[in-house]
Structure formats: C-alpha cells, structure tokens
Amino acid sequence: MSERDFYEVLGVSRSASDDEIKKAYRKLAMKYHPDRNPDNPEAEAKFKEVQKAYDILSDAQKKAAYDQYGHAGVDPNMGGGAGGFGGFGGGAFDFGDIFSQMFGAGAGGRQPNFQGADLQYSMEISLEEAARGVKKTITIPAHEECDICHGSGAKPGTSASVCGTCGGSGTVHVRQAIFHMQQTCPTCHGSGKQIKDPCVKCHGAGQVKTRKTVDVSIPAGIDDGQRIRLSGEGEPGSNGAPAGDLYVLVRVRPHGVFERDGMDLHCELPISFTVAALGGEVEVPTLEGRVKLNIPKETQTGRRMRVRGKGVKSVRSAAVGDLYCHVVVETPVNLTERQKELLEEFEKISTGLDRAQTPRQKSFMDKLRDLFE
Numbered sequence: 512m513s514e515r516d517f518y519e520v521l522g523v524s525r526s527a528s529d530d531e532i533k534k535a536y537r538k539l540a541m542k543y544h545p546d547r548n549p550d551n552p553e554a555e556a557k558f559k560e561v562q563k564a565y566d567i568l569s570d571a572q573k574k575a576a577y578d579q580y581g582h583a584g585v586d587p588n589m590g591g592g593a594g595g596f597g598g599f600g601g602g603a604f605d606f607g608d609i610f611s612q613m614f615g616a617g618a619g620g621r622q623p624n625f626q627g628a629d630l631q632y633s634m635e636i637s638l639e640e641a642a643r644g645v646k647k648t649i650t651i652p653a654h655e656e657c658d659i660c661h662g663s664g665a666k667p668g669t670s671a672s673v674c675g676t677c678g679g680s681g682t683v684h685v686r687q688a689i690f691h692m693q694q695t696c697p698t699c700h701g702s703g704k705q706i707k708d709p710c711v712k713c714h715g716a717g718q719v720k721t722r723k724t725v726d727v728s729i730p731a732g733i734d735d736g737q738r739i740r741l742s743g744e745g746e747p748g749s750n751g752a753p754a755g756d757l758y759v760l761v762r763v764r765p766h767g768v769f770e771r772d773g774m775d776l777h778c779e780l781p782i783s784f785t786v787a788a789l790g791g792e793v794e795v796p797t798l799e800g801r802v803k804l805n806i807p808k809e810t811q812t813g814r815r816m817r818v819r820g821k822g823v824k825s826v827r828s829a830a831v832g833d834l835y836c837h838v839v840v841e842t843p844v845n846l847t848e849r850q851k852e853l854l855e856e857f858e859k860i861s862t863g864l865d866r867a868q869t870p871r872q873k874s875f876m877d878k879l880r881d882l883f884e
C-alpha cells in the first residue's frame with residue numbers, strides 16, 4: 512500500500528505551523544465532506560485521506576513519529592513505534608470530536624462572553640419635530656445586578672457549582688448539516704454555573720429587570736422609517752463583553768396639511784375663483800407659520816406654485832427643500848341672493864362671447880366637434 516505523504520495530502524509544507532495545518536485541514540474536510548459529495552467514492556476516499564493526515568499531524572507525538580519514520584512510524588499494520596492509531600476503515604467518523612477540537616472547545620471553565628443583543632425602540636414624532644430636530648427622553652427595559660445576591664444568583668450564604676452539562680464552559684456543540692456549532696448551554700444558559708439554592712429575588716438570574724431612560728437626539732430632517740443608532744445602549748453583554756446597540760426607529764405621524772416627499776413638502780391650496788381670475792395675494796401655511804404668496808391672474812386648478820426654501824432640511828447637509836402648493840379653484844357654496852344676481856349677470860354678458868375667454872371649454876368643444884362632425 513502506497514500512501515501519499517501526509518503533508519502533501521493537506522497541501523502544506525513540512526515546516527507548517529499547527530495553525531496552518533488546521534486551516535488546510537478544515538478547508539479540505541469541508542470540500543470533500545460526504546454530505547457535500549453524496550455518492551462520490553472519490554471524494555469519500557479523499558475525505559478519509561485528509562482525516563487521517565490531520566489525525567497524525569495534529570497530534571504532536573504522532574507527528575514526531577511520522578516526521579522521523581514516515582508512514583511506518585504511525586501505521587499500526589507496519590508495527591511502527593508510535594502506535595495507537597486506529598484508522599478510519601469503517602467510515603464511522605465522529606465529526607463531533609474532530610470539529611470540537613478545531614473550534615477549541617473544552618477550554619475548561621472559560622466563561623463565554625457574549626455581546627449583548629441589539630434593541631429596537633419605535634418612536635413617533637410629528638412632521639414639525641422631524642423638520643426641526645428634537646430631543647426626546649425614552650424609557651426602555653434594562654437589567655441591573657440583583658442587590659440581594661450581588662449578581663451571583665445564589666441564595667446568600669450559598670454558592671453556585673459548575674454546570675454538569677457543559678462543564679462550566681457555557682456552551683455545547685450541536686451538529687448542523689456538516690458544521691458543528693457552538694451553542695449556549697441549555698442547562699445553564701451560558702453562565703457555566705448551576706445554582707441549587709437560587710436567590711429569592713432574581714430566581715438565580717443574578718439580574719433583575721428594571722427600566723432606564725435614554726436621551727435621544729433626533730437630527731433635523733430625519734424622515735419616516737429612518738433609524739438612529741445609540742451605540743452601547745442595548746442589552747448588556749455577559750462577562751464583560753460589550754453591550755449591544757439601541758436602534759431608535761423614527762415614525763413620522765401623517766400631517767394634516769403637508770405631505771412630505773424627501774426634502775420637499777406638498778400641500779393643497781384652495782383659492783376663490785375671483786382670485787383665480789383676477790390674481791391676488793393669499794396666505795399659505797409653512798412649517799414655520801404663514802407666508803404670503805402672489806397668485807397670478809388667470810390661474811387654473813392644478814397649477815403648482817413653488818415656495819422656495821420652505822421644505823425640510825436635509826438630514827445630511829444644509830440643503831433645504833421647497834414647498835409646493837397645488838392650486839384648487841373652489842366653487843363657492845351657500846351663495847347669497849346678491850351674489851347669485853351678480854353671477855347671473857356675469858353669465859349673461861359672457862354668453863356668446865369669444866371662447867378665447869374660456870380656453871379649456873373652447874378646446875373641449877373643438878374636440879367634440881371633431882368627434883361628431
């Protein structure tokens with residue numbers, strides 16, 4: 512039986528470090544893994560070869576024997592010196608062992624330190640607040656150290672013991688597809704400890720729920736759906752790991768007058784038909800109070816009047832959007848007798864006059880004529 516050189520199998524040099532060997536092995540093991548290569552005897556053979564090479568080269572004693580005597584030094588069939596190598600003949604690999612070695616489990620009593628979770632808080636503000644910017648104080652759920660047990664979770668006078676499931680590491684290994692993942696220990700939830708007499712106040716958690724207030728500064732120009740990140744204001748991490756972040760999701764309430772489109776605002780501007788015909792000055796609303804706007808004579812419904820600089824400031828720069836007023840010519844209602852009289856008179860002197868006074872009607876009549884004649 513002619514076996515390939517183990518270093519060659521892993522594609523590393525004879526002077527490769529343990530780390531380089533491990534990396535090379537991991538890459539090849541994943542490449543040739545049976546789960547990724549179903550019904551592929553060639554890949555399976557490669558996989559076994561890679562496993563065997565790694566088994567030798569990752570063990571200092573076997574590696575030394577191999578370096579000195581070659582295959583004879585580690586193959587039990589050859590009666591070599593190192594011995595103890597069982598081979599992989601049956602195909603019954605324990606990937607768990609291999610992968611847990613790779614990921615460095617069993618570091619013995621080392622506590623896991625998980626970064627705290629990110630939190631999201633949804634906040635509703637008005638359009639005015641969004642345009643100008645606003646400072647808000649919010650109250651969010653938080654945890655603080657239990658003042659009875661001072662964080663140990665054990666009843667005063669007792670102490671916690673090492674978790675029997677994870678041996679104190681706080682994590683267990685679970686197989687998922689071809690990967691072995693470290694997961695938080697289901698028994699101790701990552702603490703690595705087991706508490707026989709839990710503290711009566713926190714029931715062993717070592718922490719109690721509380722609330723904390725956080726000041727949030729909303730920048731001028733923020734838009735609906737944007738988020739503000741408050742770094743480190745999320746849930747605290749365990750064992751000194753950094754806390755998560757707090758995200759404040761900003762929702763802007765719909766406004767009674769304005770609709771926002773990016774930096775611009777839009778509103779409807781109803782004007783009387785007299786102002787529409789003769790022109791005149793009207794007041795229009797803005798986020799900072801009313802401004803005067805000149806309506807030119809002969810203004811029609813649908814005309815868009817721009818009021819520069821009365822939109823919303825950009826959240827990123829000093830740029831400011833515009834306000835667009837969409838003119839609607841309003842038909843008067845509840846007319847008095849006198850108004851009716853005047854309008855009837857107006858109609859009388861308008862009838863039969865040049866259609867140039869009513870360009871829309873003229874164009875409409877022209878179209879009808881084209882259709883029916």
Ligand SMILES: [Zn+2]
Binds near residue numbers: 665716
């Ligand atoms: Zn407690």
Ligand SMILES: [Zn+2]
Binds near residue numbers: 674681696700704
């Ligand atoms: Zn545990």
